[in-house]
Amino acid sequence: MPRSGQAAIAALLLLLGQAAESQPVSPPVGPTYADLADLAVTAPIAAHVRIARVDRLRAEEAASAPAGHRRFLVDADIVALIRGAQGMPARIRYLVDLPNDARGRPADLRRRSEWLLLASRSPVRPEELRLVAPDAQLPYSAELAERLRAILRESNAATAAPRITGIGRAFHVPGSLPGESETQFFLQTANNRPISISVLRRPNEPPRWGVSLTEVIDEAAPSPARDTLLWYRLACSLPAQLPRASLSEASAEEGRAIEADYRFVMETLGRCQRNRRPA
Incomplete structure (x- = not known):
């Protein structure tokens, strides 16, 4: 040669x-x-x-x-x-x-x-x-x-979901009616852009959750469709278990409700399936 x-x-x-x-x-x-x-x-x-x-x-x-x-x-x-x-x-x-x-x-x-x-x-x-x-x-x-x-x-896209690096604080607020509540999870991102997850429970309705990509929490925001970038950022980055530090400001009862809502989010997201080992 x-x-x-x-x-x-x-x-x-x-x-x-x-x-x-x-x-x-x-x-x-x-x-x-x-x-x-x-x-x-x-x-x-x-x-x-x-x-x-x-x-x-x-x-x-x-x-x-x-x-x-x-x-x-x-x-x-x-x-x-x-x-x-x-x-x-x-x-x-x-x-x-x-x-x-x-x-x-x-x-x-x-x-x-x-x-x-x-x-x-x-x-x-x-x-x-x-x-x-x-x-x-x-x-x-x-x-x-x-x-x-x-x-x-x-x-x-300018509005693309950023890379998620962790979970910050989580808060749970009971509603005025039995079975009514809202839980919020504030996520940490690589570029410090805000992302939050809200889980809403209403009497006689199935629970629902959504994601806000701005500092303003939108209760009407939908959950992401599978095989989209936002779904990927969440399903492939969030830990299987909620970090204990995220519950530092919650009472024992609030902590149980927050953990239940986190499990609901993860189950709804579904598994991040890979056929290769990520770099």
Whole structure:
């Protein structure tokens, strides 16, 4: 291989770093909403690409590849840039580690096959990308591309739900009628934007809850639909059990009511299903 090619491989190996050592690749089934969101919300670049050339690296050039995997240097043409700064070159290059098949043979990464990439850009070589996770090369399909675009549209909106980092105080207020009450949970976020959850109980009515994304608590706010960004932020970030610190200002009776309402919220949200290990 020419020295220029060896230098390019060395630069890409530095970009790849050690992330591949502890991350699984190629989940056995298709990605869930949470799988896609885990990759997409942190990826500066999302692209639909078509492979132009594949070189399998020698063992000494891929010493940090996980056991049972081979490392490939891929040149690909961008079919469509789904997210990313303008001025991307038409052809890009990246490294990917793929698992061997059941017989120990290297994966077959075919020329002209199409993929979706979630990646970041080299600060010094605009044509070189680094996958945001070892499994951030996904087989292209129109359906998967549209799911990805929907997540990115939501995450790019000015009103997008921020990343939740914890739960602050929770308060419970009994109503004037038997069986009437309101519980409020104030969530902590990465950018300090307000998010609160309100659980309302009324006599002879099923309990309901909603989410407010402003400092003004809207009792009419709905609960989030499944497989939306707000649902993902809640279902995949909130702890299974309410932290004891959230009940520091509640009496024993109020604490029991708050915990019951928290269980109601979590049961209604449903499980955050993942088929891959989040980065």
